[in-house]
Amino acid sequence: MSDIRVARLPAVGKPFYTDKITKPAPGVNDVLVKVTACSIVPNTKNLVSNPNPLEGMSLPEFPCIFGLDVSGTVEAVGEHVLGIKPGDRVYVDPFLTCGTCQACRQALHVWLTSRPVHPRLLPGRCSAWLFRAPPRGQAYAQAVPDRRSVGIPPFPDTNIALIPDNIDLRLAARFGYLGTSFAGLKKGGMGPGKTLLVNGVTGTLGYAAVSIAIGLGCTRILGIGRNPDKLKQLSEFGNGRVKVVSSEEEKDIAGWVKSHTDGLGVDAMYDCLGNGGDGNMTMELIKLVKVGGKAILAAGGAEGSLNQTYTEAMSHSCAILGTMWFTSAEVDEMIALISAGVIDLSYMEHKSFSLDQVNEAMDFVGDRPGGAVNVIIQPGS
Known part of the structure; x- marks a missing residue:
């Protein structure tokens, strides 16, 4: 041997x-x-x-x-x-x-x-x-x-x-990181005609989420991040479907999101901040999800709690789901979409x-x- x-x-x-x-x-x-x-x-x-x-x-x-x-x-x-x-x-x-x-x-x-x-x-x-x-x-x-x-x-x-x-x-x-975002967006019901908000868009999971969302047919992808060079690169994805904003420069994130969604909010929010992410900020972003929409949490190192009143949770009816990994079926589906060029990872x-x-x-x-x-x-x- x-x-x-x-x-x-x-x-x-x-x-x-x-x-x-x-x-x-x-x-x-x-x-x-x-x-x-x-x-x-x-x-x-x-x-x-x-x-x-x-x-x-x-x-x-x-x-x-x-x-x-x-x-x-x-x-x-x-x-x-x-x-x-x-x-x-x-x-x-x-x-x-x-x-x-x-x-x-x-x-x-x-x-x-x-x-x-x-x-x-x-x-x-x-x-x-x-x-x-x-x-x-x-x-x-x-x-x-x-x-x-x-x-x-x-x-x-x-x-x-x-x-x-x-x-x-x-x-x-x-594929571990790509698959995590793929599974998260599938949980969020992303597909043609949907609008997605990505918190932590300039990170590994965030880049993956933008590329996958474009491939799945989302018509609008909104991203929040900090690195200006990476925000600029991401804004050039998707033939105008991607809009990004700096969390350090924009003081009214909620207003920015509403301005890009006709005041309706997004169909899903994908939270993929790195270590030290603020749970309080996440809760504010969850409020920007449409009634009946979904918040997908993938920021394993985030800190803090997600707090809302019973009435808020009942009336908003927004599902808050965690995502940690992917199934064998999901990775096979993702591989097929990458191979066909539907998901573009040329960046x-x-x-x-x-x-x-x-x-x-x-x-x-x-x-x-x-x-x-x-x-x-x-x-x-």
């Missing part, structure tokens, strides 16, 4: 170092993937530097191999794997599930109250047992098995999505680093390059 190189984090605040481990052999239901690219989550720098993780999160045991979204080519499959073969171009969905609890069977992708940062887990009767599984299969490595190889009973191969030849595998490594800029440059990559992503930049580790480079 040959060795593969990996990047390990020895402890919070310490630099990554490279190491070698034995290449994992796929079990009967596993898929071994040769990693082409692994996208770095924009908040990773905070996670590996902060001794106090975000509320409800805990880091895995050290030393650990980080990495979330993976794209690559299939190297080997287990004997029970159907429809996937060596050489296939794939995206590896990192979201682990028990597969048998009520939430999993309904494909309800929600977080546990207390969870390791990697891998992600759904709630279920076996979640505590899953926590004790060894932290194998993370993606700052030259090869990864399907995530079920961490000691979980066999499941159907729903963690692997096939990638058409006309989609760049570097782009496919971004994406790929910034690649080798495995030996992982610490440089962390510093780069820590400077928050913005939603148009896809920061990736390419172990083979």
Whole structure:
């Protein structure tokens, strides 16, 4: 059995170092993937530097191999794997599930109250047992098995999505963030004739939401952000369908939204601010959603509470929904739309680093390059 190189984090605040481990052999239901690219989550720098993780999160045991979204080519499959073969171009969905609890069977992708940062887990009767599984299969490595190889009973191969030849595998490594926004907009009922408001539009999720909303046929996309250069770039999307405003310059956001919606408000609001987002501001934006509309919350690091009176909630009749990830069906649908050119992601800029440059990559992503930049580790480079 040959060795593969990996990047390990020895402890919070310490630099990554490279190491070698034995290449994992796929079990009967596993898929071994040769990693082409692994996208770095924009908040990773905070996670590996902060001794106090975000509320409800805990880091895995050290030393650990980080990495979330993976794209690559299939190297080997287990004997029970159907429809996937060596050489296939794939995206590896990192979201682990028990597969048998009520939430999993309904494909309800929600977080546990207390969870390791990697891998992600759904709630279920076996979640505590899953926590004790060894932290194998993370993606700052030259090869990864399907995530079920961490000691979980066999499941159907729903963690692997096939990638058409006309989609760049570097782009496919971004599907975690793209898929989160895609699922959020689907929850919001976005489609032809709809109006969407995106809070945090210049971030990774925000850029994705604008591109996806255009592809889904929304006639008006309103965005609130801070970075003036990125706001200008976004305003050029969609042949005039996108209107943006600076949250630091515009003092009357509500008036601005109403001026672009004939005073009616928006069909849905997608809140995707980064860490430190203000829940009070979110509540004000929810008030701009039409009666019977939807507010979709994806700002995992937002602070504060959403407060409204009973009468306000009853009369507004606006559904407030959280979105955390996406289903296998949703990622397949998104991939088809990207492949067909319906969702245009040509704005994406790929910034690649080798495995030996992982610490440089962390510093780069820590400077928050913005939603148009896809920061990736390419172990083979």
